[in-house]
Amino acid sequence: MRIEDFDDLDRAILRELMRDGRITNAELSERVHLSPSACLRRTRALKESGVIAGYVALLDAGKAGLEGAAFVFVTLEQQGRAMLDAFERDAQRHPEITECHLLAGSADYLLRVVFRDSRDFERIHTDILTQMPGVSRVQSTLPLRTVKTTTVLPI
Numbered sequence: 765m766r767i768e769d770f771d772d773l774d775r776a777i778l779r780e781l782m783r784d785g786r787i788t789n790a791e792l793s794e795r796v797h798l799s800p801s802a803c804l805r806r807t808r809a810l811k812e813s814g815v816i817a818g819y820v821a822l823l824d825a826g827k828a829g830l831e832g833a834a835f836v837f838v839t840l841e842q843q844g845r846a847m848l849d850a851f852e853r854d855a856q857r858h859p860e861i862t863e864c865h866l867l868a869g870s871a872d873y874l875l876r877v878v879f880r881d882s883r884d885f886e887r888i889h890t891d892i893l894t895q896m897p898g899v900s901r902v903q904s905t906l907p908l909r910t911v912k913t914t915t916v917l918p919i
Contacts (some may be wrong), residue, residue: 834879
């Protein structure tokens, strides 16, 4: 399904669930002005279609002891399919890497990495990032503060 396939009620349900995935069906149905049974039916259909991929708890990284984040540009020695696949498999193995994006541009990948402190980031850089398959260059950028972050999509 694509966004154009949703009606206003589907969009309202999705907006509410993106804000609070733990909302009860009774509260959700009240907020979107549907009967509980109709709301549950639509929510199940959205789950079955794959539009709702899952539910998670969002943690405060600082309170979880992960004070820092870095955006890391990675350039590989070459961009053959085997090299890309090996790098991506390895990226999946490291919980410190919270995002991995294949890029068009001067770097091959953009990673988001979380860490406890500068020593931890040095460990990640030395023992993980530079040791990943095919890596020829690693360039890190440290944000000074986060202005906006959201998981809510504009639907």
